Each structure stands twice: as structure tokens, then as C-alpha cells.
Amino acid sequence: MKIGMMSRWNVSCGVSTHAELIGKTWIKMGHSLKVLAPKEWTKPLTEQDESYVIRCYRFNSEKRGEDEWFFDKKPFLDNFDIFVVQNLELMPMKDLILLFPRIREKAKTILIIHEGKAPENPDFYKFDFDSIVCFDGRYRDRFLRDIFPEEKIHIIPYPCHPLKKGNKEQARKTLGLSLDKKIVFNYGLGVFRHIHLLPEMERLFQRYPLLLLTLTEVQDWYDLFEVAQKRYKFIELRKGPVCLESLYIYLHASDALLLHKDSTEATTVSSTIYTCLGSGCPILTYNTNFVEDLGEEIIKYKKISRPLREIFEGNARVKTALRKAEELVKRNSSYEIGKKFIELFEKLLLS
Numbered sequence: 615m616k617i618g619m620m621s622r623w624n625v626s627c628g629v630s631t632h633a634e635l636i637g638k639t640w641i642k643m644g645h646s647l648k649v650l651a652p653k654e655w656t657k658p659l660t661e662q663d664e665s666y667v668i669r670c671y672r673f674n675s676e677k678r679g680e681d682e683w684f685f686d687k688k689p690f691l692d693n694f695d696i697f698v699v700q701n702l703e704l705m706p707m708k709d710l711i712l713l714f715p716r717i718r719e720k721a722k723t724i725l726i727i728h729e730g731k732a733p734e735n736p737d738f739y740k741f742d743f744d745s746i747v748c749f750d751g752r753y754r755d756r757f758l759r760d761i762f763p764e765e766k767i768h769i770i771p772y773p774c775h776p777l778k779k780g781n782k783e784q785a786r787k788t789l790g791l792s793l794d795k796k797i798v799f800n801y802g803l804g805v806f807r808h809i810h811l812l813p814e815m816e817r818l819f820q821r822y823p824l825l826l827l828t829l830t831e832v833q834d835w836y837d838l839f840e841v842a843q844k845r846y847k848f849i850e851l852r853k854g855p856v857c858l859e860s861l862y863i864y865l866h867a868s869d870a871l872l873l874h875k876d877s878t879e880a881t882t883v884s885s886t887i888y889t890c891l892g893s894g895c896p897i898l899t900y901n902t903n904f905v906e907d908l909g910e911e912i913i914k915y916k917k918i919s920r921p922l923r924e925i926f927e928g929n930a931r932v933k934t935a936l937r938k939a940e941e942l943v944k945r946n947s948s949y950e951i952g953k954k955f956i957e958l959f960e961k962l963l964l965s
Contacts, residue, residue, distance in 0.1 A: 615645045615959060618692060618721070620710075621700035623651040623667055624659045626802060626831060626855045628885025629701045629728050634858070635773040635889075639952030641666075650689050658831055661857040671706050685709040690717060696959045697721040699743075701728040707737035714741060722962040730880025732757045744962055747955075750907055752881045768958055772888045773951035774943040775858065779894040780866030789867055791850070796822050796926050799868035799895070801829040801854060801861070802886060806838055807874040811918055812846050818919055819848050822926055826872075829864060831855040858889070865893035870925045872918075877902040887912060892943045896925050896932050911939040 617640060621633035633649070641647050649667045663669070670686040685706050690713050697717050699705065702725055717723065725743040730753075739761070746762050748754055749772045758767055786793055798815070800808050805828050818824055826846070828839050831854040843849040856864070865871060871890055884905055887897055891911060898921055899905050901914035913935050915921045925932050944950075 615640075615695050615956070615963075616693065617645055617647050617696045617698065617959075618650060618690070618694040619647065619698040619700065620650045620690075620705060621698070622654075622704075623649050624661055624663055624857075625654055625657040626660060627657070628883075629704075631858075631885050631889050632726070632728075632772060633700050635775065635948035636952045636955055639773075639948045640956065642949075643952065643956065645956070648689065648692060648694075653684075658855055660855045671709065673704050673706065687713055694721040695963060696724065698724045698726060700726045702741065703729050703733045703735065703738060707735065707740075711737065711740050718742070718744075722959065724958070724962075727753055727758065730878070730882045732761060745958060747958070749883050752907070756881055770951060770954045770958070771946045772883045772885065773948040774888050774946045775862075775890070775892040776947045776949065777892045777894075777940060777943050778862055780862065782866060785863050785867035788863055791827070791867055792823075792825060794823060795825045797825045797827050797868045798870050798872050798898075798922070799827045799829070799864055800872045801856075801864065803830070803832055803835075804873075804875060805830045805832075806835045807876075808872060809838065809842065811872075811874065812842060812849075814918055815848070815922075816846055818922060824848050825850050827864070827868065828852065829854045829856065861889070862893055865890055865895040868895050870922065871895050871897045873897065873899040875900060875902065875904045878904060883907055888946075891939045892947075894936065894940075896935055897939070898922065898925065909938070910934055911942050 619633060619637055622630040623633055624630060637647050637649060647666055651667055651669050652671055652673050653669045668689045670689045672683060722744045724745045724747060727746060727748040746767045747770050748758055750769060754767050783793060815826060826849045828849060829852040830836050836853060839849060839851050843851060873886060882904055890897060897912045899912050899914055901916055905912060913921050
């Protein structure tokens with residue numbers, strides 16, 4: 615099967631992670647993949663692009679002048695069997711809609727919904743996709759059935775990184791980290807959300823030899839934690855981004871992954887959590903509707919001290935979370951989710 619996928623790729627965001635997990639799975643299954651990716655102007659790449667990646671357009675939101683705007687239509691007119699679009703709202707829709715009838719002449723078209731609510735841009739509603747894929751029933755029930763025929767809407771969960779446990783001591787040696795401290799890891803674009811937790815963590819520091827390992831690609835947040843480091847000596851700061859393989863070394867080295875994100879009106883899933891569940895590292899997250907789709911697989915908190923102590927001491931709730939996480943990862947691994955997409959593609963090709 616020859617698949618074209620229009621998506622972000624090799625950057626730190628949920629769209630790119632989703633695309634990479636299922637796209638690489640399709641290749642392992644023996645299918646042909648061509649990724650049509652944007653030229654990134656604001657995000658550094660996590661690793662060098664593969665030979666099947668073509669950077670052939672820019673996002674609407676990043677248009678800075680006609681001399682920097684481009685959309686190369688040639689890669690879109692390949693003879694694909696399947697054409698997948700991830701997160702249409704971000705894409706250069708005015709350019710894509712002009713090509714869309716020609717794409718549909720050759721390929722079945724699938725839209726993967728990352729949008730958390732009905733988009734405001736009227737161009738979004740000009741496309742006629744053969745199938746719409748969302749991650750769970752909340753998307754369908756809250757807004758998608760008001761936009762698309764319900765028979766076109768399919769639920770395929772967000773994929774998990776395959777189960778990949780590691781050796782804590784070896785991971786710490788690889789990263790040059792202390793072997794005898796409790797390590798709490800926070801990383802990515804949202805590390806600034808953890809600043810308010812530092813006083814409470816400092817009190818824990820009096821009881822446990824503690825290290826807050828912070829990894830971010832955002833220079834402003836790096837600078838912020840560099841200042842905080844002068845006051846809170848337990849902070850260790852690293853500069854990102856990192857590829858998935860390196861991220862898992864950090865997770866294997868850590869006693870807990872810390873996430874803090876406030877509630878949102880939009881429907882969402884945490885790509886970070888699904889990416890990290892397979893590491894065997896307990897995930898501690900603020901209890902908001904940002905994680906309403908998850909249960910005992912993660913440890914939710916309103917105050918951080920008690921759940922961190924439970925993680926450090928390995929109590930029953932932590933063991934349950936790790937077991938439930940492993941079950942979810944096996945059920946929704948990138949292979950299992952990639953296979954569900956292929957089954958959908960085969961049905962579309964027969965219709």
C-alpha cells in the first residue's frame with residue numbers, strides 16, 4: 615500500500631509524535647510511506663529527517679512574507695493509494711483545497727483529528743474526506759458529529775510508544791546523573807508550569823535526596839529555570855529537544871515523570887503521557903480535564919507531596935499504576951494502532 619501523510623514530523627509536539635509512531639509502524643509492516651511535512655521555522659528538529667520525508671510547505675500561521683511562503687504541489691500529486699492529513703487546521707488549507715480533487719481521484723483520503731473543538735476557519739469545512747479518525751468518543755460526541763456524517767467517523771486511540779523498560783543505574787551513568795538521589799523529571803514546552811511546585815518540593819528535599827531534572831528546548835524556560843536554580847539547589851537543567859530514544863533514557867533514569875497542565879475547554883489527550891507510558895516510569899500529573907481520558911494508569915494529584923512520597927516509597931497505588939499502564943501500552947501500542955489504521959484503509963479501498 616502506498617501511503618502519503620501530510621503532517622509535522624521530527625519535532626516535539628503531539629501531532630508529530632502520533633505521525634511518527636504510526637508511520638514507522640506502517641513501514642515495518644511493509645507499506646510505502648511518503649511524509650509531506652512543513653518546513654519548521656519555530657521548532658528545532660529532534661533528529662535528521664528520514665529519506666521518505668519531504669518538507670514542501672509552510673503553515674498558515676507562520677506566513678511572514680511572500681518571499682518566505684511556499685507550497686510545492688508536486689509531492690502531493692504522487693500516485694498514493696491512501697492520503698492522510700494530520701491536524702488540518704494548521705495546514706495551508708487554501709493551497710491544499712485546490713489540489714484536493716486531484717488527490718481524491720487517485721487516493722482515499724483520511725483526516726486525523728487533533729483539533730479539540732470545531733475550527734473557526736471556514737476553509738476547514740470545504741474538504742470532503744472519505745474518513746475521519748478521532749482518538750475517543752468525546753471528540754465525536756462533543757463536536758465532530760455536528761460537522762461530519764457519523765458513518766464517516768472512526769475511533770482509533772492515540773498510540774502508545776511500545777513497552778521499553780530500562781536499567782535505572784545504567785541510564786543514570788549514560789546521562790551523568792547521581793546514582794543515589796530521587797529524580798523527578800519534567801521536560802518539554804510546558805516545564806514553566808512546574809515553577810509553583812518548587813517550594814513544596816524543597817520541603818520534600820529536607821527528607822529525601824531529591825533532584826528535579828528539567829529538560830526543555832524553549833530558551834525562555836531554560837533561562838527561567840537557570841534563575842530558579844540559584845535558589846533551589848536541587849534543580850538540574852538540560853537543553854532539549856531529544857529524540858524518542860534519548861527521551862526514554864531520561865525516563866529510565868527517573869523515579870517519576872512530572873506533568874502539570876491546567877484544564878482546557880477543548881477536548882484533548884496528553885501525547886506526552888501516551889509517549890511515556892511504556893517506559894516503566896510512574897507518571898504524576900495535575901488532576902484536570904486534560905487527563906480525563908485516563909484513570910489508574912497515572913497518578914493524579916492536587917497537592918504534590920503525598921503522591922511523590924508514595925512514588926519514592928513504592929506503595930500499592932504506584933504498583934497498580936505501573937501495571938495498568940503496561941496493560942494500556944500493550945493494548946494500544948503503536949503496532950496495534952497502526953494495524954487498526956491499515957484495516958480501515960483496506961476497507962476504504964474496497965468501497
